[in-house]
Amino acid sequence: MADLRVKFCGLDFKNPILVASAEPSNSVANIKKCIDNGAAGVVVKTIGDIPAFRQLTKNSKYCILNDKTRPIEGKVPRSFTFYSRSGYISQPHEEWIPILKETVEYARQNDSHIIGNVTGGTLQGWVDLAKMTEDCGVSMLEINLQHGAPPELADRAKGHYIACDPEMTAEITRRVTEAVSIPVMAKQTPEAVSLTAVARAAQGAGAAAVCVNSRFKGFATDIETGKPYIDGPAGVGGPWIKPLTLRWVQEIYSQLGMEIAGSNGIYDGKDAIEFLMSGARVMQVCSILMLKGIEWLPKMINDVETFMDSHGYADIDSLYGISARAAVTSFPELLKAPRVEATINRETCLYPKCNACTRMCFYDVMRPGENQVDINIKNCIGCQLCMNTCPTGSITMVPEGTSAA
Ligand SMILES: Cc1cc2nc3c(=O)[nH]c(=O)nc-3n(C[C@H](O)[C@H](O)[C@H](O)COP(=O)(O)O)c2cc1C
Numbered sequence: 014m015a016d017l018r019v020k021f022c023g024l025d026f027k028n029p030i031l032v033a034s035a036e037p038s039n040s041v042a043n044i045k046k047c048i049d050n051g052a053a054g055v056v057v058k059t060i061g062d063i064p065a066f067r068q069l070t071k072n073s074k075y076c077i078l079n080d081k082t083r084p085i086e087g088k089v090p091r092s093f094t095f096y097s098r099s100g101y102i103s104q105p106h107e108e109w110i111p112i113l114k115e116t117v118e119y120a121r122q123n124d125s126h127i128i129g130n131v132t133g134g135t136l137q138g139w140v141d142l143a144k145m146t147e148d149c150g151v152s153m154l155e156i157n158l159q160h161g162a163p164p165e166l167a168d169r170a171k172g173h174y175i176a177c178d179p180e181m182t183a184e185i186t187r188r189v190t191e192a193v194s195i196p197v198m199a200k201q202t203p204e205a206v207s208l209t210a211v212a213r214a215a216q217g218a219g220a221a222a223v224c225v226n227s228r229f230k231g232f233a234t235d236i237e238t239g240k241p242y243i244d245g246p247a248g249v250g251g252p253w254i255k256p257l258t259l260r261w262v263q264e265i266y267s268q269l270g271m272e273i274a275g276s277n278g279i280y281d282g283k284d285a286i287e288f289l290m291s292g293a294r295v296m297q298v299c300s301i302l303m304l305k306g307i308e309w310l311p312k313m314i315n316d317v318e319t320f321m322d323s324h325g326y327a328d329i330d331s332l333y334g335i336s337a338r339a340a341v342t343s344f345p346e347l348l349k350a351p352r353v354e355a356t357i358n359r360e361t362c363l364y365p366k367c368n369a370c371t372r373m374c375f376y377d378v379m380r381p382g383e384n385q386v387d388i389n390i391k392n393c394i395g396c397q398l399c400m401n402t403c404p405t406g407s408i409t410m411v412p413e414g415t416s417a418a
């Protein structure tokens with residue numbers, strides 16, 4: 014059986030699936046339930062010192078949209094958008110001291126970890142919250158930088174999140190890493206221009222890892238009422254976002270070699286495998302637990318193990334970053350790739366009942382003929398669009414010069 018244990022920030026996790034900072038980690042009962050269901054670590058919902066953000070959580074609104082971006086009724090589809098608004102932990106931060114201590118102890122007894130997550134309203138607030146959380150015994154600390162700047166940095170922020178700006182990220186990260194001795198992970202926003210630049214700044218300021226990343230802000234309207242579904246702009250995410258998240262996971266892994274917790278777009282164990290292969294060492298999951306229940310966790314963990322066993326991966330290190338390292342990213346290398354062209358199996362082709370490839374080829378290769386598709390092979394660039402859209406699998410790609418055109 015595959016060994017799921019993984020080292021992350023110097024800590025030993027029993028598997029790579031952690032629960033992200035959100036509602037599934039907002040109380041003792043929920044955190045214990047995550048641990049009971051196999052989570053290797055739980056990132057506590059953000060503890061903050063700004064009363065308005067605590068109040069906001071009591072006005073949370075959730076809307077689940079289908080692939081037409083209309084609200085679902087009942088069953089959650091494989092392709093969904095979670096459009097939702099919440100805030101930080103509702104209670105004043107001091108009230109979380111006993112809660113953190115209790116859950117840290119529970120995690121210790123169950124081979125799991127509690128990871129703090131804080132956001133300060135001032136520079137001193139960041140430091141105080143970080144120290145408070147460390148003193149409760151958490152294994153490591155995530156700093157939630159998807160937040161407006163403290164007043165001391167407001168002129169630099171120009172209304173953007175801290176994590177949109179490398180300099181502000183470095184400033185907050187440095188203050189926190191100098192104040193605590195546990196590993197610090199900087200949580201990124203997808204709204205930054207370059208997450209790699211922000212991650213580099215966090216790394217330079219002492220962060221042991223980055224979480225890539227939180228969610229985009231979006232907007233969705235009910236066209237019957239002419240109003241947004243949940244009052245206004247709010248977080249959006251779902252399985253469709255995964256390739257956008259992985260783009261940054263791959264880049265940060267490849268350029269900085271930094272440890273990454275992947276988050277944003279994970280539905281099941283196979284998604285977690287994709288994150289691992291793209292360069293994340295652990296994953297943080299949220300939306301799918303809110304839509305399927307915390308009981309979804311064992312299935313995810315089991316799926317990771319089943320995949321590894323069936324594909325001969327003995328441990329997490331044998332998966333880690335393999336696709337990031339296989340990625341071709343430079344033009345000269347791309348141009349060296351072997352050239353291919355399309356060929357049609359006339360036995361299975363349905364022409365003229367089907368003529369999809371003649372409509373889907375934009376290089377004037379596939380042409381409507383009298384009784385069959387005529388192929389003008391000298392124009393073929395090997396883009397594969399016809400192969401992907403042929404309903405009968407009659408098109409394959411073959412080395413240049415060998416098409417049976
Ligand atoms: C309802 C909700 C509340 C969230 N609250 C927090 C939070 O308090 N702190 C934080 O750092 N991230 C928060 N997040 C972001 C998640 O931790 C996570 O990074 C994000 O949802 C992407 O993961 P997913 O695709 O598995 O949902 C929240 C997300 C949702 C959907």
Ligand code: SF4
Pocket residue numbers: 357361362363364367368369370371386402403404405406407408
């Ligand atoms: S898309 Fe496939 S089935 Fe349709 S005409 Fe082209 S080769 Fe034939």
Ligand code: SF4
Pocket residue numbers: 354355373374375376377378379392393394395396397398399400
């Ligand atoms: S591979 Fe691309 S260019 Fe070649 S025939 Fe198919 S669609 Fe046209």
